Amino acid sequence: MLLLITCFGILPKLQAQSDLQISKVFDQYGERRGAVMVELTNEMLNGYEFSLFKSITISNNSAASEFIRKYLERDEVGAKKVKQVVTNGVLTSIYLQLPRKGQFYRLILFNETFKPESKITLIYIESKNDSEDVLKLILKKK
Amino acid sequence: MRFKIKHNLTADQADKLIEKYYEGFTTVEEERQLKAFLAQTGLPERFKAEQAIFGYFETKQSKPLFNLRSYIRWVGAIAAMFIIGFGIQTFTMYTSSDYAYVDGVKITNKSKIKTQALASLSNVAADNNEVEQSLENLNDNELMKQQLEVFSGLSK
Numbered sequence: 459m460l461l462l463i464t465c466f467g468i469l470p471k472l473q474a475q476s477d478l479q480i481s482k483v484f485d486q487y488g489e490r491r492g493a494v495m496v497e498l499t500n501e502m503l504n505g506y507e508f509s510l511f512k513s514i515t516i517s518n519n520s521a522a523s524e525f526i527r528k529y530l531e532r533d534e535v536g537a538k539k540v541k542q543v544v545t546n547g548v549l550t551s552i553y554l555q556l557p558r559k560g561q562f563y564r565l566i567l568f569n570e571t572f573k574p575e576s577k578i579t580l581i582y583i584e585s586k587n588d589s590e591d592v593l594k595l596i597l598k599k600k
Numbered sequence: 601m602r603f604k605i606k607h608n609l610t611a612d613q614a615d616k617l618i619e620k621y622y623e624g625f626t627t628v629e630e631e632r633q634l635k636a637f638l639a640q641t642g643l644p645e646r647f648k649a650e651q652a653i654f655g656y657f658e659t660k661q662s663k664p665l666f667n668l669r670s671y672i673r674w675v676g677a678i679a680a681m682f683i684i685g686f687g688i689q690t691f692t693m694y695t696s697s698d699y700a701y702v703d704g705v706k707i708t709n710k711s712k713i714k715t716q717a718l719a720s721l722s723n724v725a726a727d728n729n730e731v732e733q734s735l736e737n738l739n740d741n742e743l744m745k746q747q748l749e750v751f752s753g754l755s756k
Binding site: 488490492493496498501511514515551569579581 | 699702703704713714718719720724
C-alpha cells in the first residue's frame with residue numbers, strides 16, 4: 459500500500475524539475491525573507507497555458523545570485539541559449555530552452571537588475587506548447 | 601523383531617503394514633511408505649479398499665491448486681489498491697498545489713499568486729524584437745553549422 463502511494467502520489471511530483479540543478483535554488487531560498495517564490499500548475503498566464511510555472515525573486519542578496527549562476531551554468535549543458543547578457547564578465551540575463559521532457563517543452567529564464575535595487579529573478583516553465591511561442595507570448599507583453 | 605521399512609514395499613510387506621495401520625501402531629514414516637505404495641496403479645484387487653481410504657485422506661489433506669474464492673479475493677484487493685493509487689495520483693495532479701511564499705509567508709490566494717507570477721515574468725521580460733532576433737540567430741547558427749559540416753565533408 460505504501461509502495462502504491464509512493465508510486466502514484468509522490469513520484470509524479472518529483473518528475474517536474476528533479477533533473478535540474480536550479481531546483482536547489484527554490485529549495486534553498488524559496489521560503490526565506492527577501493524572497494518571493496511562486497508555483498502555479500495548469501494555469502493560464504498572459505493567455506498562455508502553463509503546465510508548471512515556478513519563479514523566485516530575491517532582493518539584495520549577492521550570495522544568492524552567485525548560487526543561482528553556479529547552478530544555471532550546469533543546466534546550460536544541452537540547452538539552447540535564446541538570449542544571454544554578460545555584463546563585465548558576469549551573467550546578468552539568460553533564456554534557456556531545455557531539451558523536451560516527454561510531452562513538455564521547458565524553459566529557464568533568469569534576469570538580474572541592479573536599479574533601483576539588486577533583484578534576481580529565476581523562472582522555470584513547463585508547457586505542452588512550443589517554448590518559442592511561450593517566449594514570444596510572454597515577453598511581448600512588456 | 602521390528603519390521604524394517606524399505607522404500608519400495610512388496611505386497612506382503614504392505615499387507616503387514618496395513619494390518620499394523622488398522623491396529624494403530626504405524627509410525628508416520630510407515631504411513632508415508634504405505635501411502636506411496638497404495639498410490640501405485642495396477643495393484644491387486646485386495647488393496648482397493650485401502651487405496652480408497654488413503655486416496656480419500658490424500659485429497660482431503662492436499663490443497664486445491666485453484667481456489668476461485670481466494671482468487672477473486674486477491675484480484676479484488678489488488679484492484680482496490682490500484683483504484684486507491686490512481687485516486688491519489690489524480691488528486692495530486694488536479695488539486696491545486698498553487699502557492700507563493702513572500703518573505704517566508706505562504707500565500708494560497710489564487711489572484712495574489714497570479715499577481716506575483718506576472719510580476720516575476722515582468723522582471724525577466726525583454727523587448728520582443730530582441731527575443732525574435734535571438735531565435736532567428738539560433739536557427740541561423742544551426743544552418744551555418746550544417747553547411748560547415750557539408751564543406752568539411754567535401755574537403756576530405
